[in-house]
Amino acid sequence: MKKHNFSAGPAILPDEVFKKASQAVLNFNNLNLSLLEISHRSKDFVEVMERARSLALEHLGLKGKGYHALYLQGGASMQFVMVAYNLLNNKATYLNTGTWSSNAIKEAKKFGDVAVVATSESNGFNFIPKGYAIPSDADYFHCTSNNTIYGTQMRQFPESPIPIVCDMSSDIFSRALDFSKFDLIYAGAQKNMGPAGTTLVIIKEELLGKVSRQIPSILDYSIHIKKDSMFNTPSVFAVYVSMLNLEWLKEQGGISAIEKKNDEKAELLYNEIDRNSIFEAYVPEKEDRSLMNVTFNIKNEQLKALFETEANAAGISGIKGHRSVGGYRASIYNAMPIESVKVLVDVMKHTEQKA
Amino acid sequence: MKKHNFSAGPAILPDEVFKKASQAVLNFNNLNLSLLEISHRSKDFVEVMERARSLALEHLGLKGKGYHALYLQGGASMQFVMVAYNLLNNKATYLNTGTWSSNAIKEAKKFGDVAVVATSESNGFNFIPKGYAIPSDADYFHCTSNNTIYGTQMRQFPESPIPIVCDMSSDIFSRALDFSKFDLIYAGAQKNMGPAGTTLVIIKEELLGKVSRQIPSILDYSIHIKKDSMFNTPSVFAVYVSMLNLEWLKEQGGISAIEKKNDEKAELLYNEIDRNSIFEAYVPEKEDRSLMNVTFNIKNEQLKALFETEANAAGISGIKGHRSVGGYRASIYNAMPIESVKVLVDVMKHTEQKA
Numbered sequence: 120m121k122k123h124n125f126s127a128g129p130a131i132l133p134d135e136v137f138k139k140a141s142q143a144v145l146n147f148n149n150l151n152l153s154l155l156e157i158s159h160r161s162k163d164f165v166e167v168m169e170r171a172r173s174l175a176l177e178h179l180g181l182k183g184k185g186y187h188a189l190y191l192q193g194g195a196s197m198q199f200v201m202v203a204y205n206l207l208n209n210k211a212t213y214l215n216t217g218t219w220s221s222n223a224i225k226e227a228k229k230f231g232d233v234a235v236v237a238t239s240e241s242n243g244f245n246f247i248p249k250g251y252a253i254p255s256d257a258d259y260f261h262c263t264s265n266n267t268i269y270g271t272q273m274r275q276f277p278e279s280p281i282p283i284v285c286d287m288s289s290d291i292f293s294r295a296l297d298f299s300k301f302d303l304i305y306a307g308a309q310k311n312m313g314p315a316g317t318t319l320v321i322i323k324e325e326l327l328g329k330v331s332r333q334i335p336s337i338l339d340y341s342i343h344i345k346k347d348s349m350f351n352t353p354s355v356f357a358v359y360v361s362m363l364n365l366e367w368l369k370e371q372g373g374i375s376a377i378e379k380k381n382d383e384k385a386e387l388l389y390n391e392i393d394r395n396s397i398f399e400a401y402v403p404e405k406e407d408r409s410l411m412n413v414t415f416n417i418k419n420e421q422l423k424a425l426f427e428t429e430a431n432a433a434g435i436s437g438i439k440g441h442r443s444v445g446g447y448r449a450s451i452y453n454a455m456p457i458e459s460v461k462v463l464v465d466v467m468k469h470t471e472q473k474a
Numbered sequence: 475m476k477k478h479n480f481s482a483g484p485a486i487l488p489d490e491v492f493k494k495a496s497q498a499v500l501n502f503n504n505l506n507l508s509l510l511e512i513s514h515r516s517k518d519f520v521e522v523m524e525r526a527r528s529l530a531l532e533h534l535g536l537k538g539k540g541y542h543a544l545y546l547q548g549g550a551s552m553q554f555v556m557v558a559y560n561l562l563n564n565k566a567t568y569l570n571t572g573t574w575s576s577n578a579i580k581e582a583k584k585f586g587d588v589a590v591v592a593t594s595e596s597n598g599f600n601f602i603p604k605g606y607a608i609p610s611d612a613d614y615f616h617c618t619s620n621n622t623i624y625g626t627q628m629r630q631f632p633e634s635p636i637p638i639v640c641d642m643s644s645d646i647f648s649r650a651l652d653f654s655k656f657d658l659i660y661a662g663a664q665k666n667m668g669p670a671g672t673t674l675v676i677i678k679e680e681l682l683g684k685v686s687r688q689i690p691s692i693l694d695y696s697i698h699i700k701k702d703s704m705f706n707t708p709s710v711f712a713v714y715v716s717m718l719n720l721e722w723l724k725e726q727g728g729i730s731a732i733e734k735k736n737d738e739k740a741e742l743l744y745n746e747i748d749r750n751s752i753f754e755a756y757v758p759e760k761e762d763r764s765l766m767n768v769t770f771n772i773k774n775e776q777l778k779a780l781f782e783t784e785a786n787a788a789g790i791s792g793i794k795g796h797r798s799v800g801g802y803r804a805s806i807y808n809a810m811p812i813e814s815v816k817v818l819v820d821v822m823k824h825t826e827q828k829a
Contacts (some may be wrong), residue, residue, distance in 0.1 A: 156485055229688045335555040350551070352549055421814060
């Protein structure tokens with residue numbers, strides 16, 4: 120029996136994506152060759168890369184609007200560096216909403232001045248700062264749309280006089296936004312769009328060419344754009360599975376259709392956390408709560424063993440909280456069916472009754 | 475019917491590796507979860523990473539000798555940058571034997587002085603320079619052991635008064651060498667050790683900490699060492715398949731056993747190229763010919779169509795030469811059975827007879 124997989128990432132993908140990916144490892148496109156052994160310059164793989172790039176722009180409503188989609192390597196941690204390498208000339212501004220923002224800030228400081236416009240660090244990153252001003256003399260404003268570890272999410276994005284760079288690693292393709300407000304979006308695939316091993320970068324070309332430093336080729340966005348995301352051998356399998364997942368999303372009706380399902384799942388789970396006498400949400404403000412990563416604690420430590428035994432028995436996997444927060448975290452990405460959330464809610468109810 | 479896949483990379487891997495990899499995408503380690511959806515910090519994947527690291531050192535005879543094995547992202551092209559970032563303080567020396575060496579030199583020049591000790595560029599990189607001196611005042615000497623595009627290979631490595639860094643992307647694990655003579659070895663997996671998406675780095679820790687520049691975390695070898703190659707989410711699937719392939723290599727008897735088979739395959743093919751009146755080798759000097767990538771031309775252009783039709787009919791795939799060289803290239807990596815080489819040799823004989 121398949122588990123109910125609430126892992127924060129690498130994370131659940133649709134079963135049919137796993138089936139197609141598994142088949143392609145044996146025989147891809149009826150070539151009598153594995154996907155893993157064909158040239159990345161072959162017609163068959165070039166089509167995969169082009170389709171993956173095209174689907175990403177299409178889902179985000181950015182086709183024909185001056186954006187490029189790239190599938191790079193190294194995860195969001197590499198983007199912390201590439202963003203600063205390519206865009207930070209004098210000063211950059213960052214919003215600090217958690218571990219990943221903090222790491223992005225740390226790396227950017229190696230390339231120039233960094234101003235942090237606001238931070239929620241003193242409160243254990245359990246809210247999203249608002250009402251800050253973005254200085255117009257900085258090169259760009261950087262934010263993290265969703266914080267996997269703490270379970271907060273930006274519902275509103277500030278008006279900005281300078282380009283906005285956003286790390287959307289854990290909520291990309293989960294909700295409708297006006298994505299044209301962003302100048303650069305990046306996302307490690309392994310949260311909500313594919314397996315580990317590739318990172319989507321959506322970038323407006325006009326952003327580039329404004330820094331004076333020499334950029335190593337593999338870290339230079341303009342080179343990747345010029346080479347159609349094939350400057351060197353890409354992470355073939357991860358790009359292919361991401362493409363399959365974006366095709367699945369299209370069959371589901373795209374972002375607006377999946378957003379409704381995501382809203383229902385999150386509402387079901389947060390309602391139970393708020394109702395249930397033995398649990399409490401990590402994030403007090405409802406408007407700051409993540410619809411992707413639901414963080415909560417058990418009030419009485421002595422009930423932990425009971426809850427975890429019940430959860431295991433129900434086939435629930437991956438709900439342990441991040442080591443820096445503790446408690447529990449249920450990640451309910453696009454591919455998570457509401458039935459699995461219902462199983463978790465039932466386990467929470469049973470635990471309360473037995474307590 | 476499976477093809478005879480002579481692709482230069484991504485390239486052939488053993489059938490049993492494909493089968494196990496395909497199964498893991500559906501259900502890994504009987505967890506009732508796909509390999510693609512489990513946490514990289516889970517016990518099951520940490521074991522994969524540790525086994526992959528351990529097997530690499532074991533095959534190279536470097537266990538317990540002060541080396542670390544890392545599985546990073548970004549391919550050899552990222553290593554061109556990381557090597558210079560981490561090791562180039564004042565001056566580095568490079569041997570230029572082809573496209574990849576040239577690219578490595580180009581990137582290193584962004585970080586300091588680069589002296590090219592010798593080059594075979596004027597002869598279309600069809601030989602390996604010898605008899606050059608390595609200056610003792612440079613930080614390291616860099617070479618490329620095998621040139622996938624031109625089909626040359628270093629049989630001997632120079633005595634060096636400074637650390638040796640070697641790009642072994644296309645011949646790692648193919649032949650016995652005293653690997654302890656090297657201080658840093660790197661290899662994009664997709665040629666002879668796994669699928670695209672991960673890069674093996676073998677590094678002596680004592681090499682590090684000698685440059686004064688600030689290094690971005692994700693490009694800092696010492697951070698990857700400290701984090702046991704899990705500084706951030708690795709390319710999970712590519713590491714797993716590389717581990718399967720290194721296990722397969724062990725079952726075959728390791729590097730010394732596979733080297734014998736590789737020698738036989740190369741001898742069979744080069745003998746036919748030299749004997750056959752319609753073909754000629756790209757690399758004239760026998761001692762400089764690659765045992766991995768066999769490059770050759772057809773003397774009479776009008777016979778191309780005949781040869782390619784015969785090859786296609788026999789199920790031969792991936793023998794087109796690199797666009798910068800033309801002609802043909804048969805890559806005969808570890809997983810290529812001698813039977814496939816025999817099929818190619820037969821096609822060459824038939825073409826000669828029909829010509």
